Structure formats: C-alpha cells, structure tokens
Amino acid sequence: MTMTTTTPTTSGPIPLDDYAPIIGKPEVDELRALAASLRGHSVQMVNSTAVGGGVAEILTRLVPILQELDLAVRWDVMTGGNEFFGITKAFHNALHGGPYQLPPESFETFLANNQQNLSRLSMDGEFTVIHDPQPVALIKGRSNHSGHWIWRCHIDLSHPNPTVWEFLEPWVKKYDAAIFSSPEFVQKLPIPQYLFFPCIDPLSEKNQELPPETVRGILDRYGIDAKRPILTQISRFDRLKDPVGVVGAYRIVKRYFDCQLVLAGGSAADDPEGEAVLTEVREAAADDPDVHILNLPPWSPTEINALQQASTIIIQKSLREGFGLTVAEALWKKKPVVASAVGGIPLQVIHKHTGLLAHSVQGAAYQIRFLLSNPALAAKLAEQGHEHVREHFLITTNAKRYLTLFRYLQAGG
Amino acid sequence: MQxxxxxxxxxxxxxxxxxQDLKATTLAEFATGLEKCSDASIFFHTFQSLSRHHFLTEGFSNDFAQWVLAASNRPELAEQLASFDIREYTSLAELRADLRRVVNDFCEFHPQIATQQTFEAFAFCEAVEVAIPLAIAAGSLREFNEGLQKLSHASLYFHFIASRLRLHLSTNDFSHWFENSLGLTSLARRADHIDIYTNTLEGVRxxxxxxxxxxxxx
Known part of the structure; x- marks a missing residue:
C-alpha cells in the first residue's frame, strides 16, 4: 500500500480577539506576551488522523491559534495501511486495560510503519509534539538530541496492558517530557510528566449559544417537551457509559418528578457491541414515552448543542471515563451536572461546587432529585461550573499551556 | 505626583x-505524602489551589480539604484542613508542619478509618512557574490603577497571593509597593485585608x- 503523509486542513485563521469577549482582553494580551519570545519558532504537531476523534478536533483549532500568535506551526498526519491501524487499534484497546492478542510480529510492523513515515516526514521542528502511541517511534528521527520532543498521550493509561506498555515505554523514555490528561494516567517514567486537560472551543458549532428557535426546532423534531424537566446524557452507546444505569436513575427520579430522559449518542452501526447496548437500553426504557433514545449521526454538533442547552440536568454516569469532555460542554452551557466520580470527571465536577458526584444508580438519582428540588442551588453550581471551564478547559487555556511548556523548555527546563 | x-x-x-510520583489512596498514605511531597507540591495544593478555584467563594479552601471531603467523606478532618489561612504563613515548612499535625492526629485517633480506601486517589502535583514581564509599569498610584485594570487573573494572583511567599512577609506585592515606594501605609494595610477566600480575583480587583x-x- 502506498503511504503518504498529509498536512490536514485546519479551521482556518481564528482571530484571537474573537475570544476576548469570552476570556477577557487581559487573558488574550497575556497569551500574546507568552508567545512573544516564541515568535517565528517552529512547532511540529504529529498525529494519526486529520478528521474525527478528539485529537484532530483539538488540533484543528489549536494550530490556527498558535499560528495567529506567530509561531511557525506545522501539523502533519502520519498514514498507514489497514494492517498498521489494526495494530494501533489493538494497542489502544490494550492500553485501556484490554487483552493484546496480536502476534509479536505486530510490533515489527508498527515500527516499520513509523520508519516509513519518517522517510517522508521532515522532523525538524524546534518543538515536536507527538500525539498518542501511533507515531511514538518517530523520535528515532531526532538528530543528535536536537529540538525538544514531547509525547502527548490523550488516552487513559490508568490500567495499561503490560505487553503493549512495555513495548512503548522505551520509546516514551527518549522524549524530553510527557503530557497526560489526568494524574491517574501518569506512569513511572524518568522524564517530567505534565498535566494538560482536554479542552473545548467555545466558538465551535457544538458550544456556541444557539438561538432559542433552533433549540425548540430540534426538541420538536425529537418529540421532547420543553415545558417539563429534561435529564440528558450525551454519550455513545457503550456499557462503560452505563446508559442502562441512567435509565435506572431516571426511573427513581420519575417517582417524584414528571421528567423526561434523553439518551443521545453517536451511531453504533459499525460497532456490534454498540448495537447490543442500544438494544439493552431500549429494553430498559420499555415503552416509556418520556425516554428519548436518540442514535444520532456521528457528526451532529448542532443537535448535541441544542439538547445540552435545553436540558435541566446533564448526567454523565460513566463506569470508566477518559476525561469526559461532555461534562465540560455541559458546564460551559451553565447546566447543573450529576456525574460519576471516575477518570477525569472529578477534575471537572468539584463535588458541591461545580456539580454533584455520585457512585451508584441510587446515588445519581438522589443527586438529581436534590437538584430538581433546589433550582437556586443547581443554578449556582452551574454558574460556578461555567467559570471553572472558562479557567481550565477552553482551547485558549490549552494554547497557554503549550506556550508555557515551550518557554520552559526553551529556558532549559 | 512626582x-x-x-x-x-x-x-x-x-x-x-x-x-509527582506520589499518590494516596488512604488517609494514612495521605499523611505520608504530606511528609514526602515537595515544597512546590504543598504550594500547589494550597496557595495555587486558591487561584485555580478563585471563582468559588464559599467553602473551598484547598485541594487537601476538598479531597478529604469528597474522596474520604471525613468532614471533621476536611474542616480542619480548610481552616488554614495561607495569609498567615510566610514559609511552606510552617504550613506543611500544621497540615501534617492535623492529619497525623486524625489518623492516630482513628486508626481504622486511616487505612480505609478512599473513593479516589490523591495525586500530589506541583507547578512550574514561568514569569513574564508585561509592558505595563506604574510610577504613580494613578498609573498603577490604570495598569491594574489591564491585568489577567494570573497576574493578579502572582502579585496578590503568590507574592506572600516570595516576599517572605505577611503582605503582597501591591501593599509592599504602596507602603515602601509611595508611603501609603493605610492603603497598603486596607489592600492587604481584602479577603481572598470570600472574593473572586475579579472581586479583589x-x-x-x-x-x-x-x-x-x-
């Protein structure tokens, strides 16, 4: 198979001043001050996909912001055949704690693909940021320890399969620094490990405030009553998101409040397990007309935005979670959140300050009832949640973290 | 003004x-962590925690207290940890000693609770600071006021909260300058009395x- 590397298309220039009404002009000025000594310096971002997935979504917005700050940023996407991506998918699952059943030769294939990409890519950035495991071995192309190499791991490494991690670890150790999304994911490594939280873009289609008529139109389309409380969980249909548990919590709440439940997620057409989970959820919902199970197309930002905006309470009752950016999206929209204390969720939901945490179906139901009974408190948590996201989980904060790291490394840190 | x-x-x-390569999944491990973690980690979870959560003006004091409450469900210990006012400390060693004393006492009186698993682990972290001069300087109180309006929250935090440790004085950069460069002792005192626990950084401004x-x- 012919291999090519590609330079993906970003969202185009994003005037930094567009963010000033959201984060304040002083914060924008501070970004410019941070970037001043980095002006003209080259940054190379490398990942394995130009579209789809959280990493591409972040880079699509982050790269133009750094370019707007006059850094010479290039984003390269490595490519490979089906065999390579089959192996990296197996890596992905294994790093999340699953088994690894591919033969040992798969590691050779993985390295050969990285080598092939290396022959096509010019790895000459002063700051090279390699995203996730797929391109991890590109560091072999580093010449005489030149430049600063950073490995950005976006996935949950809290319980990695040792076979795969022991293969990757020697490569990771060659980097100058590693970045993880949660303290739970860090590993025993001889290099400094930093925490960068995933982020949302307040100017994106998924997070911009929608006109009320757009929200109403989408509710009408799905037969949701805007006049009664709406409880919503936005997640793909995956057992780890516990949609059946959400139905259980809703049933308890329903004894006390005339509410509706919306479970909206991505298409499960190519995922046999997803189809099975969807069936289980439909069975759990039975014929309750107030449970709306929406199997949305993979890219439905306006629908998701509208459903979040219309919700009374957002639920994220995951059993395991990487970071759970749907929580940040909900908080940004000033929605009270009830969520499980797993993965990166407690970083976003500070219990009793920016939302409520739960550890069981009954606990989630209790917290939902509590918020429905105390709308003033719910509004306060939501308002504080919004500020929490503004401070920590916006794309501009992510840009600031990269600038800070580059400056720190530039100064010999 | 001259x-x-x-x-x-x-x-x-x-x-x-x-x-840091240091986590706690019980209160006993937490006590050990408080002993072993770096000064930068104590700073991060107390002084910097206040900055990161400045928009919470009720009931939030520091990461340690919040974790003990949310992950260990021990409000009596959380209350004690939350009661420390960082303005009273000019050295991290003193703050660490007080934190350790409270947690060690609790573990000693409740040995069974001390070894119970918490809902979530506490991961000790620390911060690396990159300071940047802004193109704003003030030679008078009026110019200072103009500059103040242009500051980000990070800058306000740097001068008003983190400075206490840098100066090793029970004051902040602003008050220090009011008093020592402008001779405005009363303004310096009143500025230093602004409550950083019940005001957001915007409120401080x-x-x-x-x-x-x-x-x-x-």
Missing amino acids: GIECPFQFLTASYLVRT TILTQLIEKELCA
Whole structure:
C-alpha cells in the first residue's frame, strides 16, 4: 500500500480577539506576551488522523491559534495501511486495560510503519509534539538530541496492558517530557510528566449559544417537551457509559418528578457491541414515552448543542471515563451536572461546587432529585461550573499551556 | 505626583502542572505524602489551589480539604484542613508542619478509618512557574490603577497571593509597593485585608480599585 503523509486542513485563521469577549482582553494580551519570545519558532504537531476523534478536533483549532500568535506551526498526519491501524487499534484497546492478542510480529510492523513515515516526514521542528502511541517511534528521527520532543498521550493509561506498555515505554523514555490528561494516567517514567486537560472551543458549532428557535426546532423534531424537566446524557452507546444505569436513575427520579430522559449518542452501526447496548437500553426504557433514545449521526454538533442547552440536568454516569469532555460542554452551557466520580470527571465536577458526584444508580438519582428540588442551588453550581471551564478547559487555556511548556523548555527546563 | 525611584513593574506568570510520583489512596498514605511531597507540591495544593478555584467563594479552601471531603467523606478532618489561612504563613515548612499535625492526629485517633480506601486517589502535583514581564509599569498610584485594570487573573494572583511567599512577609506585592515606594501605609494595610477566600480575583480587583480611587480623591 502506498503511504503518504498529509498536512490536514485546519479551521482556518481564528482571530484571537474573537475570544476576548469570552476570556477577557487581559487573558488574550497575556497569551500574546507568552508567545512573544516564541515568535517565528517552529512547532511540529504529529498525529494519526486529520478528521474525527478528539485529537484532530483539538488540533484543528489549536494550530490556527498558535499560528495567529506567530509561531511557525506545522501539523502533519502520519498514514498507514489497514494492517498498521489494526495494530494501533489493538494497542489502544490494550492500553485501556484490554487483552493484546496480536502476534509479536505486530510490533515489527508498527515500527516499520513509523520508519516509513519518517522517510517522508521532515522532523525538524524546534518543538515536536507527538500525539498518542501511533507515531511514538518517530523520535528515532531526532538528530543528535536536537529540538525538544514531547509525547502527548490523550488516552487513559490508568490500567495499561503490560505487553503493549512495555513495548512503548522505551520509546516514551527518549522524549524530553510527557503530557497526560489526568494524574491517574501518569506512569513511572524518568522524564517530567505534565498535566494538560482536554479542552473545548467555545466558538465551535457544538458550544456556541444557539438561538432559542433552533433549540425548540430540534426538541420538536425529537418529540421532547420543553415545558417539563429534561435529564440528558450525551454519550455513545457503550456499557462503560452505563446508559442502562441512567435509565435506572431516571426511573427513581420519575417517582417524584414528571421528567423526561434523553439518551443521545453517536451511531453504533459499525460497532456490534454498540448495537447490543442500544438494544439493552431500549429494553430498559420499555415503552416509556418520556425516554428519548436518540442514535444520532456521528457528526451532529448542532443537535448535541441544542439538547445540552435545553436540558435541566446533564448526567454523565460513566463506569470508566477518559476525561469526559461532555461534562465540560455541559458546564460551559451553565447546566447543573450529576456525574460519576471516575477518570477525569472529578477534575471537572468539584463535588458541591461545580456539580454533584455520585457512585451508584441510587446515588445519581438522589443527586438529581436534590437538584430538581433546589433550582437556586443547581443554578449556582452551574454558574460556578461555567467559570471553572472558562479557567481550565477552553482551547485558549490549552494554547497557554503549550506556550508555557515551550518557554520552559526553551529556558532549559 | 512626582516620579518615584522604584516604579511598579507588572508581571504575570503561567504555570505548568507537573506530577509527582506520589499518590494516596488512604488517609494514612495521605499523611505520608504530606511528609514526602515537595515544597512546590504543598504550594500547589494550597496557595495555587486558591487561584485555580478563585471563582468559588464559599467553602473551598484547598485541594487537601476538598479531597478529604469528597474522596474520604471525613468532614471533621476536611474542616480542619480548610481552616488554614495561607495569609498567615510566610514559609511552606510552617504550613506543611500544621497540615501534617492535623492529619497525623486524625489518623492516630482513628486508626481504622486511616487505612480505609478512599473513593479516589490523591495525586500530589506541583507547578512550574514561568514569569513574564508585561509592558505595563506604574510610577504613580494613578498609573498603577490604570495598569491594574489591564491585568489577567494570573497576574493578579502572582502579585496578590503568590507574592506572600516570595516576599517572605505577611503582605503582597501591591501593599509592599504602596507602603515602601509611595508611603501609603493605610492603603497598603486596607489592600492587604481584602479577603481572598470570600472574593473572586475579579472581586479583589474591584475592591482594590475602589480603595485606590478613594485614595486618589483624598
């Protein structure tokens, strides 16, 4: 198979001043001050996909912001055949704690693909940021320890399969620094490990405030009553998101409040397990007309935005979670959140300050009832949640973290 | 007003969060962590925690207290940890000693609770600071007030909260300058009395602006 590397298309220039009404002009000025000594310096971002997935979504917005700050940023996407991506998918699952059943030769294939990409890519950035495991071995192309190499791991490494991690670890150790999304994911490594939280873009289609008529139109389309409380969980249909548990919590709440439940997620057409989970959820919902199970197309930002905006309470009752950016999206929209204390969720939901945490179906139901009974408190948590996201989980904060790291490394840190 | 010898140079600081190889999944491990973690980690989870959560003006004091409450469900210990006012400390060693004393006492009186698994682990972290001079300086109180309006939250935090440790004094950069460069002792004292636990950083800016404007009108 012919291999090519590609330079993906970003969202185009994003005037930094567009963010000033959201984060304040002083914060924008501070970004410019941070970037001043980095002006003209080259940054190379490398990942394995130009579209789809959280990493591409972040880079699509982050790269133009750094370019707007006059850094010479290039984003390269490595490519490979089906065999390579089959192996990296197996890596992905294994790093999340699953088994690894591919033969040992798969590691050779993985390295050969990285080598092939290396022959096509010019790895000459002063700051090279390699995203996730797929391109991890590109560091072999580093010449005489030149430049600063950073490995950005976006996935949950809290319980990695040792076979795969022991293969990757020697490569990771060659980097100058590693970045993880949660303290739970860090590993025993001889290099400094930093925490960068995933982020949302307040100017994106998924997070911009929608006109009320757009929200109403989408509710009408799905037969949701805007006049009664709406409880919503936005997640793909995956057992780890516990949609059946959400139905259980809703049933308890329903004894006390005339509410509706919306479970909206991505298409499960190519995922046999997803189809099975969807069936289980439909069975759990039975014929309750107030449970709306929406199997949305993979890219439905306006629908998701509208459903979040219309919700009374957002639920994220995951059993395991990487970071759970749907929580940040909900908080940004000033929605009270009830969520499980797993993965990166407690970083976003500070219990009793920016939302409520739960550890069981009954606990989630209790917290939902509590918020429905105390709308003033719910509004306060939501308002504080919004500020929490503004401070920590916006794309501009992510840009600031990269600038800070580059400056720190530039100064010999 | 005449030019003064030492103008105020506004700075800002940006922080990277670096993890330490230290986690606690019980209160006993937490006590050990408080003993072993770096000074930068004590700073991060107390002084910097206040900055990261400045928009919470009720009931949030520091990461340690919040974790004990949310992950261990021990409000009596959480309350004690939350009661420390960082303004009273000019050294991290003193703060660490007090934190350790409270947690060790609790573990000693409740040995069974001390070894119970918490809902979530506490990961000790620390921050790396990158300070940057801003193109704003003040040679008078009026210029200072103009500069104050242009500061980010990070800059306000750097001068008003983190400075206490840098100066090793029970004061902040602003008050220090008011008193030592402008001779405005009363303004310095009133500025230092602004409650950083019950005000957001934006609230601090507002009150400070009011105090300065009152001084300018006097």
